[in-house]
Amino acid sequence: MTAVQRPVPLSVLDLVPVSSGSTSAEALRNTVDLAAAAERAGYARYWLAEHHLNPGVAGSAPNIVIGAVAAATSTIRVGSAATLVGNVRALQIAEAFGTLTGLYGPRFDLGLGRSGAPAPGAPAPPALEPRDDEVVDGLLVPSPFAFRIAPGSRFALQGELLGRVPGDVERFDDELALIRDLFAGTYERDGQVVDGTPAAGADVELWIHGSTGGASARAAGALGLPYGANYHTSPGTVLDSVRAYREAFRPGVLDAPHVIVSADVVAADSAAAASELALGYDRWVHSIRSGVGAIPYPTPAWAREHPVDPAVAEAVADRVATRFVGDAGHVADRLAVLQRVTGADELLVTTITHDHAARVRSYELLAAEWGARAARPAAVEVA
Template sequence: MSAVPLSVLDLVPVSSGSTAAAALHATVDLAQRAERAGYARYWLAEHHLNPGVAGSAPTVVIGAVAATTSSIRVGSAATLVGNVRGLQIAETFGTLAALHGPRIDLGLGRSGAPAPGTPKPPSLAPRADEVVDGLLVPAPFDFRIAAGSRFALQGELLGRVPGDVDRFEGDLELVRALFAGTWTRDGALVEAPPATGAPVELWIHGSTGGESARIAGALGLPYGANYHTSPGTVLASVEAYREAFRPGVLDAPHVIVSADVVVGRTADEASELALGYGQWVWSIRSGVGAIAYPTPDEARARPLDDEAAAAVADRLATRFVGDASHVADRLETLRRVTGADELLVTTITHDHEARVRSYELLADEWARRAEQEVPAAV
């Protein structure tokens, strides 16, 4: 691989006509093949009440993936504070590390989208689409939770309360102290095995360049920025992290940036495989919940209306679709513009084998380019 490693972000998508069980088995298969292809990390996302996403229990899936792989790092992107308490997070990931060794990553994120009335961060200020050194940075999409939406129901069933977002920094401090074995109550040391001393790599993930970026930078932690879900705010997010950075866990800033990609053997094949993405993103953004990922024929039969197409235009325009050379070029641009130290690739197609092949084709092209960059031995 290149000096900038590629990693996998898996949402455990459910294809139309398939089942959640099949999607989970496909995830384990993809992880094994991603390890063989040379990917550095395999991260699982957390989503709830979505018919088209089976990744509702990422820590369980992390264990299954880690048990069937041997070298690839495995973790979450992200475990959402507010959905689960700090003590449970530390004990769960400590358990994973105890069972599978020092290759477990814990990515922490703030739970949910802002409620109505929450002040907008500067990165969400209205502006036109921009092209920055070859990278499209579209107008930001301001995602808000609507009353009665699937997102609101998730919050209710998970027991979220309005103060959960404000708890993020405190829960992060608790998790770090439990891992370090330094947490005290009333002057007495409190241990939480197997969290105590667990060799877990901790990351903070964010989208808009707000508190998550500031906290990650202030603590000197590595940071995950989302081009794939929030392409309009990725530069602000990375900039906010770097501006806040102070040496801590790390001596220098370290950023991984995500991207949606589909690689085909030809550009035409990739375009065919990529169909259905607009309908899938619209189902999420509309608050209905992710639909089962459609076939290309199903997508053609149910085109988006003008309102829906406009609501997902930023995501469609920033998905890298093509043959391996084209997609690698787009990833190189993303890396150059954001200064990413790592890239996190997420690919969704209806057909599992096509999805695996997309990752394998990209890995081969990335490795080929890395070999060309290595100076010949003297």
């Protein structure tokens, strides 16, 4: 007789989306409102992503937004997923999170990741090898997306404007070590401990985030840190990513591996209502992947009136097929499959709709359904 897996904690990933006809200022205010709603609904964490040069995403300065979210909440953990090393230097990162902790107390999660913006003149990372789509125990794992950075794209310009230089990616481990030393108050230079105020002694939870199962997963595992794996942006590599982390894991900060896995979801009162809210997602994802930069999220009416080009549909098919859309029960069922197949210890959900109230409602419906399942007596399977 084997106990059925119980629901794990749910958290929020907010990209601070800008809706068509709206402004970045309104998107930022919506984030603060959503954070307060997420806390009331019982979400465990509220994380902000870092994106630059995207007309449809206002989350370019997550550390500032994190402070605004912390000021509007009191119990939910707040953090970044991820702060991109290379875009910001280790000292600045540690000082920012030390400052946040000093202002709002020890409830901050610093998620670190490698930036996708290349340094001018640096070689592009190799494209992932395609393979057949597969379904693993009910979870769709599509062929990895062959991401390529086109010359003159937003990604290339981003690297230039952020001052990235060749070797930034290779310095990730050194920057990570410096951040840890600054928080621990043990960083030395010329035999003397350097005072890293306000970072020194700050109680910040450190995470590493990755997509492909490469160096980030191995770094997190080797240090015994918690790890974030992306099903929502890279569904084709999520199992590789989690596997690499667990294989590399050695007791360190944690005694055992701990993984949070992300998913893109839309929940509504009915499947039809959720499908309506989800319209436009294909165009939005394609605008990011093509290097143009995220467009303001379109209305369902606009999406219906502008049929998607077949080439565009093909380019984002993996993302559309792995977005969980439906009533709260259906979305919770799909999340349960994701959790079972990946062995996730937590799940991180991101929802984007044109209408802010609908987005808040989606999170509220899902939290209520997830909480109701957690409150039920544990069922068992008879072998």
